[in-house]
Amino acid sequence: MQETRRAVLDALASGPVSGPEMAADLDISRTAVWKHVEALREAGFDIESREAGYALASSPEFGGLAVEYGLEAPYEIEFHESIPSTNARARERAEAGDRDVVVLADEQTGGRGRLDRAWASPSGGIWCSLLGSPDLPPAHAPIATLAAAVAVVEAVETVGVEAGIKWPNDVLVGEDERKLAGILTEMAGEHDRIDWLIVGIGLNANVDPEALPAGATSLRALVGDVDRRTLTQALLDGLDDRLGAPDSVLEAWTDHSLTLGRRVRVETQSETIVGEAVDVAFPGTLVIETGRGRRTVTAGDCE
Ligand code: BTN
Structure with a gap:
């Protein structure tokens, strides 16, 4: 977020603050303050204008x-x-x-x-x-x-x-x-x-x-x-x-793994590997004990 826009929001969040006060604190013109306030309102921020100045009442749910x-x-x-x-x-x-x-x-x-x-x-x-x-x-x-x-x-x-x-x-x-x-x-x-x-x-x-x-x-x-x-x-x-x-x-x-310790069946591009998932190794390789040795898979569909 542009630095001044963030500073305006910070000021409004700890408001009420008047336009001239914000202009002086942020070293911008009053028109610039007003433009920021309008742009924020358009983006869904609820900015109240009280006697003591502007204050941020609420932020939009998303956006x-x-x-x-x-x-x-x-x-x-x-x-x-x-x-x-x-x-x-x-x-x-x-x-x-x-x-x-x-x-x-x-x-x-x-x-x-x-x-x-x-x-x-x-x-x-x-x-x-x-x-x-x-x-x-x-x-x-x-x-x-x-x-x-x-x-x-x-x-x-x-x-x-x-x-x-x-x-x-x-x-x-x-x-x-x-x-x-x-x-x-x-x-x-x-x-x-x-x-x-x-x-x-x-x-x-x-x-x-x-x-x-x-x-x-x-x-x-x-x-x-x-x-x-x-x-x-x-x-x-x-x-x-x-x-x-x-x-x-x-x-x-x-x-958080649900896979380790379980019997898995992994379809890779060239084969299907079945066995117990015993470990995960950097950078994300699954280690499977197949009964005929350990296999590692880097990508595939795991069931
Ligand atoms: C999966 O198949 O499990 C991966 C799904 C990924 C979906 C996200 S939604 C945001 C981003 N945009 C897309 O079109 N796909 C990913």
Whole structure:
């Protein structure tokens, strides 16, 4: 968020504060103050004008500026009420040379999942794609996917939901292990460095489970509607922290794993591996004890 805009919001949040006072404190004209106040109102911030000055009464439930204000991680939020796919839009921004952007939407009309599946994205969800260029070699990119799964689990804990992770990145809840969130990572890079990385996260937040495929659930079904603004902030700040400390990810992932210790069947591009999942190794490889030796898989569909 632009620095002055943030300073105006800070002043309003601890208001009431008069226009001239803000102008003097921020060293901008009164007209500039008024323009900021109007732009914030247009973005859904409820700014009351009292005798003593302006004061922030409430922030919008969702939206770009609303999520950006209070976010610790330094991302620009590009918000859309409705968009085909936040990952597709993030790719456009990546190809235009932009970085440190989060594309966020209330609804997607062409959401994409892993293996080219469709991803149901009705209004009320948290559909977002973080575009960055983490300081990692491309071979380590899978750790970003695991980091995102950990960030989702830790974020939903803040609204009282205990979730687990099925390798590599399905976030599931309850005894019947319904899918609450999914992650789709895309990347471009050369042999030794990532040029851009997009971590797309779909979190079924304030949506009816009937609008989702069988086997999926939502926060609304589990705990009722949540404050998407603070939840998105927790998710993005958590993910940013994990991306900055990739060595911390595996331990946290293991703590939340639903896969380790279980008998699994993993379909890779070339074969099916069956056995007990015994470990996960950097940057996200599943280690399977097959009975005829240990096998490691870097990507695949796990059942
Ligand atoms: C999966 O198949 O489990 C991954 C689903 C990823 C969905 C998210 S929603 C935000 C972003 N935009 C997309 O089109 N897909 C990802």
